[in-house]
Amino acid sequence: MAKFAVSLKARLILQNHGRLLLLKQTKPNGGNYTLVGGTIERKEYAARTLIRESWEEAGIRLEKNDLELVHVLHKRSSKEHRIVLYFRAYHYKGSPESKELEKFENVEWWPLKELPKNLTGTVRHVLKAYNAGQLYSDMEK
Structure with a gap:
């Protein structure tokens, strides 16, 4: 049986x-809009990752009790x-701003009914599934 990586x-x-709330990537990183977040580190749980990444990327503070799992993507x-x-x-607490300027040139609020055309395909897929009430979806990379 072949081995494969899991992230x-x-x-x-x-x-x-x-x-x-969306992050606008710098051109070298694709130039698209994406969501705040990142990789769950070895000694972290998912909620802690999101709390850390929200501060590191967008300068906002979240509490664990403010987070609700709404979708899982495979x-x-x-x-x-x-x-x-x-x-x-x-x-959340704080004023959203890009704190990782080498990765994200800006943090912007977008109306839910008028999302940018250059939203990443993954985010577009997930928001469609989420808005349809699906807890789970999958897609090829």
Whole structure:
């Protein structure tokens, strides 16, 4: 049986007054819009990852009680299986700003009904599944 790598990630769906918080990637990183989040480190749980990444990437503070698991994505390629846990939050502290300027040129609020055309395909897939009430989806990488 062939071995393959597995990676675990956590992402944030942060909503405020009908808007969604998105990070705008720098051109060398794709130039698309994506969600706050990252890889779950060896000694972390998913909620802790999201709390850390939210501060590191967007300068906002979250509490564990503010996070609710709303979607799980299984993304697969020939070399890797990636499991991404998506958490929703409505409450946060701080003013969103890009704190990793080498990766993200800006943090922006977008109306849920008018999301940018250059939203990553994965985020677009997940938001469609999430809005349809699906807790789980999968896709090829």
